[in-house]
Amino acid sequence: MIIFRKVTWQNFLSTGNTPIEVELDKSSTTLVIGDNGSGKSTVLDALTFGLFGKPFRNIKKDQLVNSVNERGCKVEVNFQIGKRKFHILRSIKPTRFEIYVDGKMLNQDASVRDYQKHLENNILKLNYRSFTQVVILGSSSFVPFMQLTPAHRREVVEEILDIKIFSLMNMILKQRIKDTKERQTDIAHQSEMLDTKIDMTTKHIHSIKEKSKISGDALFKKIDNNKKSMEELDKEIDRLQGLVNYYDNISAPEREKLQKTKSELMSMETKIRMSTQGIERDIKFLQENDECHTCHQPLSEHYKEKHIFQLADQLMSKTCGLTKLTEEINKNETHLKVLDKRRPVRDESYVQVAKRKTSVEAMEQHNRDLLKEIEDLRSIDVELVEDKTKLKLYKEDLKSVKKEKDKLMENNNYLTIAKQLLQDSGIKTKIIKRYLPVMNKLINSYLSALEFQVKFELDEQFNETIKSRYRDVFGYSNFSEGEKMRIDLALLFTWRQIAKMKNSTNTNLLILDEIFDSSLDANGTDEFLKILNTLSNENVFIISHKSDLNVDKFDGLMRFEKINNFTRLTT
Numbered sequence: 182m183i184i185f186r187k188v189t190w191q192n193f194l195s196t197g198n199t200p201i202e203v204e205l206d207k208s209s210t211t212l213v214i215g216d217n218g219s220g221k222s223t224v225l226d227a228l229t230f231g232l233f234g235k236p237f238r239n240i241k242k243d244q245l246v247n248s249v250n251e252r253g254c255k256v257e258v259n260f261q262i263g264k265r266k267f268h269i270l271r272s273i274k275p276t277r278f279e280i281y282v283d284g285k286m287l288n289q290d291a292s293v294r295d296y297q298k299h300l301e302n303n304i305l306k307l308n309y310r311s312f313t314q315v316v317i318l319g320s321s322s323f324v325p326f327m328q329l330t331p332a333h334r335r336e337v338v339e340e341i342l343d344i345k346i347f348s349l350m351n352m353i354l355k356q357r358i359k360d361t362k363e364r365q366t367d368i369a370h371q372s373e374m375l376d377t378k379i380d381m382t383t384k385h386i387h388s389i390k391e392k393s394k395i396s397g398d399a400l401f402k403k404i405d406n407n408k409k410s411m412e413e414l415d416k417e418i419d420r421l422q423g424l425v426n427y428y429d430n431i432s433a434p435e436r437e438k439l440q441k442t443k444s445e446l447m448s449m450e451t452k453i454r455m456s457t458q459g460i461e462r463d464i465k466f467l468q469e470n471d472e473c474h475t476c477h478q479p480l481s482e483h484y485k486e487k488h489i490f491q492l493a494d495q496l497m498s499k500t501c502g503l504t505k506l507t508e509e510i511n512k513n514e515t516h517l518k519v520l521d522k523r524r525p526v527r528d529e530s531y532v533q534v535a536k537r538k539t540s541v542e543a544m545e546q547h548n549r550d551l552l553k554e555i556e557d558l559r560s561i562d563v564e565l566v567e568d569k570t571k572l573k574l575y576k577e578d579l580k581s582v583k584k585e586k587d588k589l590m591e592n593n594n595y596l597t598i599a600k601q602l603l604q605d606s607g608i609k610t611k612i613i614k615r616y617l618p619v620m621n622k623l624i625n626s627y628l629s630a631l632e633f634q635v636k637f638e639l640d641e642q643f644n645e646t647i648k649s650r651y652r653d654v655f656g657y658s659n660f661s662e663g664e665k666m667r668i669d670l671a672l673l674f675t676w677r678q679i680a681k682m683k684n685s686t687n688t689n690l691l692i693l694d695e696i697f698d699s700s701l702d703a704n705g706t707d708e709f710l711k712i713l714n715t716l717s718n719e720n721v722f723i724i725s726h727k728s729d730l731n732v733d734k735f736d737g738l739m740r741f742e743k744i745n746n747f748t749r750l751t752t
Contacts, residue, residue: 220748
């Protein structure tokens with residue numbers, strides 16, 4: 182069973198630099214709401230892009246990158262299968278596709294196509310089409326099961342029933358039949374080849390020696406390439422370390438000095454302002470009073486004018502000084518801001534130094550491993566088998582040719598029978614016939630639970646027959662959108678139930694996009710919620726822009742909002 186844990190995206194569609202993280206296994210049922218265009222359906226696109234390299238909706242890959250920031254588009258998906266933990270990272274600008282298993286990245290020597298094939302065939306064991314049939318029911322570019330061609334319907338069911346293995350076995354069997362026929366031809370000519378076996382063996386041994394030499398040359402070349410890469414990394418480390426040292430040795434003391442100067446200037450400013458306020462009070466007193474406030478002696482106009490003039494002169498001097506001091510404080514503050522802008526560069530340079538040192542250490546270890554492989558190649562002692570011994574062996578082979586020929590004939594008969602069994606009309610059809618009644622029963626039970634009283638039946642070619650209570654026969658296309666939605670839901674729950682039985686594409690995750698917003702009426706919505714309450718070990722996400730849904734019916738709530746053209750998530 183696949184347990185999806187978390188999906189995170191950044192600079193993806195309307196999401197900006199601030200990443201959005203959604204815990205997929207936190208609540209049994211989660212209501213996802215938001216206005217149209219708020220980004221609530223982005224979780225579908227992020228999940229399918231992370232797993233399959235393409236969005237759920239019909240969006241071009243270049244359009245996935247946030248149009249404001251224009252780079253750094255990244256999606257990460259975390260899930261667990263058994264005890265193994267998986268982490269998928271996929272990004273655009275720059276392009277990255279990485280698969281981690283228990284914290285270790287899988288070998289990326291394969292092409293992107295093969296890397297994706299490995300993810301789908303060997304890890305997830307489901308492709309995009311199966312994922313959208315079992316995990317997602319959406320209103321966008323989703324193609325319901327009933328709108329697929331019969332051939333594609335069969336492929337979906339085969340994947341759910343986990344019987345595509347028989348198709349693989351059939352391919353292997355065809356190759357084995359081919360190999361058997363080729364071996365029969367070889368056996369017929371083997372007697373003619375025995376005379377040349379000694380010469381061929383000698384040439385073969387020589388080729389092994391040459392191959393060993395070539396392998397050694399290739400290993401030396403890898404060592405040289407690693408050394409060149411390490412030299413480049415060392416240069417980059419020196420450059421980045423220089424940036425760190427510059428900030429630590431120059432910028433930091435300078436900042437300390439500026440902070441001290443700032444404190445002193447602000448202290449001087451405070452003193453000047455207090456002095457200025459005292460002068461202003463004295464001037465105001467002389468202007469408004471005719472006697473001394475201390476001795477109450479009369480003050481002459483001449484004394485007042487002279488003293489006011491002196492005080493005014495002092496005030497002007499203080500004001501000019503204060504202006505210059507303010508300018509110095511502003512210059513100091515500007516210089517501090519410049520230094521603050523350097524710090525992120527220093528911090529990032531420090532991180533990059535650590536990363537590159539780690540890469541250098543890894544390359545050094547790789548070179549040590551390569552040197553060991555070279556020593557192992559040099560230690561290979563190729564011993565030539567004596568010609569007499571070989572001749573004896575080849576004579577024994579002649580005696581066994583007839584026995585092998587008879588055995589090949591017998592095996593070929595068995596392979597022919599097996600081929601008939603592994604064809605589409607063989608074992609797979611029998612398994613499908615066995616499960617068809619179960620499928621039809623489940624579909625009808627879910628339809629009944631959704632209060633859609635019809636008899637639904639899929640045949641062996643996965644064509645549908647739908648009969649009303651009055652025995653009228655209909656097709657899927659004959660029904661309203663609301664009735665079609667009930668059929669789609671019934672099929673979705675059926676495939677998930679079958680998947681649990683077979684433990685094939687079984688997963689905890691179920692995402693339903695806007696199924697309440699268009700086709701389902703109020704009664705259908707209530708019945709659907711009742712079905713959800715019967716599910717166990719499920720994490721269901723309901724995406725809707727309906728404002729009248731009862732939030733209390735859900736265990737969790739996520740609200741998407743668009744603020745300044747960027748999507749934000751609130752819970």
